[in-house]
Amino acid sequence: xxxxxxxxxxxxxxxxxxxxxxxxxxxxxxxxxxxxxxxxxxxxxxxxxxxxxxxxxxxxxxxxxxxxxxxxxxxxxxxxxxxxxxxxxxxxxxxxxxxxxxxxxxxxxxxxxxxxxxxxxxxxxxxxxxxxxxxxxxxxxxxxxxxxxxxxxxxxxxxxxxxxxxxxxxxxxxxxxxxxxxxxxxxxxxxxxxxxxxxxxxxxxxxxxxxxxxxxxxxxxxxxxxxxxxxxxxxxxxxxxxxxxxxxxxxxxxxxxxxxxxxxxxxxxxxxxxxxxxx
Numbered sequence: 001x002x003x004x005x006x007x008x009x010x011x012x013x014x015x016x017x018x019x020x021x022x023x024x025x026x027x028x029x030x031x032x033x034x035x036x037x038x039x040x041x042x043x044x045x046x047x048x049x050x051x052x053x054x055x056x057x058x059x060x061x062x063x064x065x066x067x068x069x070x071x072x073x074x075x076x077x078x079x080x081x082x083x084x085x086x087x088x089x090x091x092x093x094x095x096x097x098x099x100x101x102x103x104x105x106x107x108x109x110x111x112x113x114x115x116x117x118x119x120x121x122x123x124x125x126x127x128x129x130x131x132x133x134x135x136x137x138x139x140x141x142x143x144x145x146x147x148x149x150x151x152x153x154x155x156x157x158x159x160x161x162x163x164x165x166x167x168x169x170x171x172x173x174x175x176x177x178x179x180x181x182x183x184x185x186x187x188x189x190x191x192x193x194x195x196x197x198x199x200x201x202x203x204x205x206x207x208x209x210x211x212x213x214x215x216x217x218x219x220x221x222x223x224x225x226x227x228x229x230x231x232x233x234x235x236x237x238x239x240x241x242x243x244x245x246x247x248x249x250x251x252x253x254x255x256x257x258x259x260x261x262x263x264x265x266x267x268x269x270x271x272x273x274x275x276x277x278x279x
Contacts, residue, residue, distance in 0.1 A: 006183055008216070009122045009157035010049050012099075014038055014165035015084030015107040015114035020260045024086045026165055027093060028259070031268065036093055037259060038081075041165045045079050046098065048175035081165070082118040084108075100125075110231025119160060119225055126156040159186070160222065162234060163214040168268060169254040175214060177250050182216040185248045189241050191215035193249035194256040210256065211238050211249055 018025040026038035033040045080100045083090045084107025091101055104117040159182055163170070174192075182190040191211050213234060217225060224237050241247050259265065 112228035192252035192255035
């Protein structure tokens with residue numbers, strides 16, 4: 001797909017209740033960056049987005065007014081973060097960041113509600129810009145800006161990248177690999193693939209490769225994302241299209257590790273003991 005046709009939206013989910021953690025895990029400190037986990041995850045996504053955006057022909061940020069969170073950034077050209085129970089504390093923590101933070105009041109339903117809410121919001125603020133079109137010459141030498149016409153074009157996302165805010169090992173390169181694969185396979189889902197390990201880096205007995213977010217979904221599947229319910233996330237859609245040969249799985253070992261309980265931070269330096277997620 002040509003870069004001018006590929007418009008990737010970024011959605012970061014942070015709407016959980018952190019029930020097993022005993023508090024807001026997203027404000028716990030990441031040992032490498034010394035940032036709160038939510039800000040660390042956001043910056044990884046922002047860096048990947050910046051690298052991707054710099055390759056695009058169309059730069060919405062340069063052509064539209066800046067109307068956004070705190071009035072500093074264009075809503076259509078940044079990461080959208082969906083918060084839930086901890087909305088107020090996350091809003092305070094990220095007030096200095098270029099993020100469009102939105103509050104999902106139905107967060108108790110589960111992750112599906114955050115996906116629906118985030119995607120609905122992204123679609124509602126699709127970038128509209130005015131383009132100046134020079135009039136056709138009629139032989140009277142009155143060309144240029146005089147009499148120019150204005151046309152409005154909407155740049156809605158062609159793809160959506162969904163990630164989670166509690167994946168402490170995810171890197172910018174991991175996301176770059178997904179984006180490149182998506183650009184090469186624009187009609188397919190691109191997701192992370194990993195296999196749970198036990199001590200000694202040996203696969204667990206009977207374990208199979210997991211296909212999970214972070215993942216990128218083409219626009220043709222947005223309607224299915226908007227019908228998700230409960231706390232299952234996008235796994236059913238990925239499984240459905242894997243059977244149809246419409247999924248590209250990118251080996252991403254870092255995607256398997258998440259933070260559920262405080263002890264997970266102590267295990268983060270010991271890959272054999274790291275907690276794994278199933279979202």
